Amino acid sequence: MDKRWLGVAAVLGLVSACAGDGVSASGGSQSVAATGATAGDTRVAALVPFPQWRDALRAEALRRGVSGRTFDLAFAGIQLSDRVLELDGSQPEFTRAVWSYLDSAVSENRVREGRAKLQANAALLSRVEREFKVPPQILIGFWGIESDYGRDVGKFKVIDALATLAYKSRRTGFFRSELLLALQILEKGDIAPERMRGSWAGAMGQTQFIPSIFVQHALDYDGDGRRDIWDSLPDVFASTAHFVAGIGWRAGESWGEEVRLPPSFPWDQAELTVTKPLEEWRRLGVRRLDGALPSGTDTASVLIPGGHSGPAFLVRENFRVIMRYNPSISYALAVALLADRIAGGGPIAAAWPRAEQPLSRSEAIELQQRLTALGFDTGKPDGLVGPATRTALRGFQKAVGLVPDGFATKSLLDRLRTTG
Numbered sequence: 001m002d003k004r005w006l007g008v009a010a011v012l013g014l015v016s017a018c019a020g021d022g023v024s025a026s027g028g029s030q031s032v033a034a035t036g037a038t039a040g041d042t043r044v045a046a047l048v049p050f051p052q053w054r055d056a057l058r059a060e061a062l063r064r065g066v067s068g069r070t071f072d073l074a075f076a077g078i079q080l081s082d083r084v085l086e087l088d089g090s091q092p093e094f095t096r097a098v099w100s101y102l103d104s105a106v107s108e109n110r111v112r113e114g115r116a117k118l119q120a121n122a123a124l125l126s127r128v129e130r131e132f133k134v135p136p137q138i139l140i141g142f143w144g145i146e147s148d149y150g151r152d153v154g155k156f157k158v159i160d161a162l163a164t165l166a167y168k169s170r171r172t173g174f175f176r177s178e179l180l181l182a183l184q185i186l187e188k189g190d191i192a193p194e195r196m197r198g199s200w201a202g203a204m205g206q207t208q209f210i211p212s213i214f215v216q217h218a219l220d221y222d223g224d225g226r227r228d229i230w231d232s233l234p235d236v237f238a239s240t241a242h243f244v245a246g247i248g249w250r251a252g253e254s255w256g257e258e259v260r261l262p263p264s265f266p267w268d269q270a271e272l273t274v275t276k277p278l279e280e281w282r283r284l285g286v287r288r289l290d291g292a293l294p295s296g297t298d299t300a301s302v303l304i305p306g307g308h309s310g311p312a313f314l315v316r317e318n319f320r321v322i323m324r325y326n327p328s329i330s331y332a333l334a335v336a337l338l339a340d341r342i343a344g345g346g347p348i349a350a351a352w353p354r355a356e357q358p359l360s361r362s363e364a365i366e367l368q369q370r371l372t373a374l375g376f377d378t379g380k381p382d383g384l385v386g387p388a389t390r391t392a393l394r395g396f397q398k399a400v401g402l403v404p405d406g407f408a409t410k411s412l413l414d415r416l417r418t419t420g
Contacts, residue, residue: 071183080168098352102334115342125237138249141339142335153204156199161201178212189226217239218242253298256318256319271301276301279297281302363413368392370416374396390406390408396416
């Protein structure tokens with residue numbers, strides 16, 4: 001996913017989508033499927049020479065059922081990668097606005113191709129839907145965003161990348177575990193070492209599974225004896241559906257929809273952390289684009305990723321499921337909106353505030369520092385515009401008579417610079 005990531009990834013220490021959901025200038029973020037969930041690992045320099053470390057790893061792999069032949073083939077010509085370490089340690093300074101990301105992620109070309117892919121694979125996707133209850137357009141949406149319909153599954157040798165990260169990275173323990181699982185995948189014969197390519201963090205295949213996700217969710221759906229998410233579309237679609245169903249997809253329910261909000265809307269309630277029964281949102285004036293009341297009796301959240309002057313979305317539990325694949329509001333919107341467009345829906349109706357420029361990381365840190373100095377506590381100034389920062393920003397906006405939407409912009413930073 002290297003070229004398509006949003007600037008968000010809690011596990012790899014990049015800009016978190018839940019935190020601010022800016023889109024990095026260099027690409028974006030790793031998905032949960034591509035990184036897994038880990039905490040507590042810190043950068044640890046290797047304490048032993050690599051050959052000694054490799055021999056210890058080999059002994060552990062053999063205890064886990066990996067043959068010496070498989071290990072030796074996987075490590076033949078192993079090359080530790082400075083580029084992998086560089087990417088692991090990167091903190092993007094510049095971000096892209098959500099609308100800029102969606103322009104490319106849900107482009108007309110991608111929509112057209114997605115519709116063609118949906119039609120070409122209709123029988124297979126229908127079979128997968130019957131078994132796993134995940135709609136075909138959602139699977140095509142993940143496929144399109146993760147690898148551009150299989151065109152870009154990553155160029156790094158997975159064993160080289162994971163060995164680099166397991167030997168010397170910020171999360172050596174996590175990546176050592178993933179490396180051992182990758183070796184077990186090779187032992188089972190699902191893929192040959194030379195064909196096991198993926199992202200710099202070890203995400204593999206057309207929907208970018210790290211080894212632990214592969215082991216839990218990859219399926220041999222075409223019956224050839226191998227779980228091949230690189231070249232077998234039956235395996236790709238079934239494995240992805242198995243994973244999405246396993247993280248909570250609710251059959252027969254939508255992810256949400258674009259809505260209209262009244263001027264009187266309580267803007268401080270527009271957060272993913274705020275859930276209300278649909279009846280309550282209807283009482284607050286939330287309406288569908290056609291003016292009708294949102295239907296249903298479950299709970300939902302309202303999101304305004306471009307502030308009060310941009311599009312608004314009423315999102316339900318399946319939106320959160322998409323975010324379990326990648327913890328990014330922008331990513332989840334991309335998958336959901338692409339799926340809707342592939343299924344025949346139209347583009348976003350409301351206009352984005354394109355004149356606004358996203359904050360760079362250093363500017364976001366400055367914004368946090370200035371808000372905290374004024375008594376609006378943002379917590380640790382880390383450049384991640386998350387719920388705490390948006391709450392502080394809303395407090396400042398209320399104090400100076402602005403719409404309290406918590407949308408961090410350069411114009412608000414300029415206002416803070418002249419306040420105090």
